[in-house]
Amino acid sequence: MLAGDGRDVSTDFLDAFERHRSDADLLFGNERWPNADQLYGFAAECGLKAVMQALGMRLRNDGGPKTRSYRVHIDRLWSEFHAFAAGRGAEPYAAMLPVENPFSDWHTDQRYYKSEAITETSAVKHREALERVHRVVSRARMDGRL
């Protein structure tokens, strides 16, 4: 969906975060581990990008971040978020997330994997990690940044 000036206004990281998160929980509740796991990763990415956008991350016309290093999935975005938050008065948000990326073992390629390859353990771990992102998003909303 394009605006008059050619910008793609379909992107809404916050809305996408909520959607992926609640759909992931539905799958999780039905023990559909692999796809729940995938969606937790996408939800986390959207949540962090929503906060980054609120803190001044600029977007291209197509809705993606202008900075190349931010056009990545959660397996790489996590540490970018820490670097981004430093110096923007956003350290308290970064401090809410461990430095070690809990999604370092998460990849979009896993959508091609056979079902047994993604276990309940992985989904549980990423669900917990997403809850941390949820805290950051909630706090940013309470602070009036998002």
Added chain:
Amino acid sequence: MPGPVLFDEVEERIRELVQSENSLPEDLGDLIAVRDLFGRIRFVLEKRPEDSFKEKALQKSARKALEDFAKKAKEKLGPRAYPPDQAFLYRGELASDVDSELNAAREIDAGPPRLRFLDRQVTGLGWATTPRPEPTKAHRIAFYSLKGGVGRSTSAAVAAWHLARQGKNVLVLDLDLEAPGLSSSLLPTEQLPDFGIVDWFVEDAVGQGEVVLKEMVAASPLAQDLDGQLWVAPSHGRLPGDYLAKLGRCYLDTPQPDGNGHESWEKRLVRLIKELEVRKGADVVLIDVRAGLADLSSVPVTDLGADVLLFALDTDQTWEGYKLLFQHWRRTEAVRALRERLQIVAALVPETERAEYLDSFREHAWDLFRDYVYDEVPPNPSESDGELEPFNFDLTDESAPHAPVPIYWHRGLASLRNLHALDDQLVSASFDRFLETIDGLLKAGAEDPT
């Protein structure tokens, strides 16, 4: 069109709004007005209409009530309100830690529905902490003033020397990080430890505070021939490095080493102080607090269970400043937890007309305490059976927290370059009453049933 709504008018406007717009269904739960970092208001409700009602018609009318409320809020609060479609958040959708923060929202008398108010701030929250006593072996005393230049650091140094003479093991912390200096009166530059408090903050941020802990406290030569010990933790060490670059990183919340949540810088500071107390086996810890209303000043005053000496001059400026602080304590109810630990100190009492000066000082201090700190005395005390005794003192009560503990200005002290030249006569001329007070605090602390 109503005029602009200023920061301090928001609460009253919200109260009016809720009183005039009471069509919000009570099933949606308490209404919490959250003032965000920019001073805008957003409302938090327990549940969405869809989750509160089964019937479609009820859901619809609740949604309509919310819409109307949000529009009215926008009209009333202007740029201090969110756009109506973003006016509400729902507790169930917020993460659990935010949810618990919402529990702390204070009640405003307006309802129904029950209205509460929560301030989200970047800084300044520390002053409102409802203090929890920190169990510790060491007796902590914080030296606080609104402005610098009132002899606060010198008094801390003299108190330390006095206590070390009694055989106490004293630890002095220079927490006036923005204006370091206490240490120079207790430690000559060449005897500073390698590191200071700022070094601990930047090292602890990456989990290696331990490295500097061993090298950030030095023994003051002032105590060389005394029975006790006098340890000093300066703000910077012998190797100051890029002090400003480190200072800028002190007030930083950090992730917990185990990745489980985060630790606020205030908690980190409390952790450091405890660690140093234990390492040095301190009996008494004297903390030279940064002057003013900065966040750094709030921690030793509110979070450590320390006795707090409030240094003051008898000037309008001083009393106005303390009024701002005391009003805040009163509003946030921190005052109840703090008041038994406060003591006002009359600093730099002039050489001439001392009695008149102290009388005037006492009256001003009493006005302040009476208005913000003391309880009102019930008209008929005998009727207050079973109630706690009111916290209240007469103007002339010498044991009152408002009763000035004088420190007399003295030519000899004013020209003193370092405290090595301290002698009994000089100290007693200026500090007699002050040191008696310090002794009294320690004695009272020792008798505490805790």
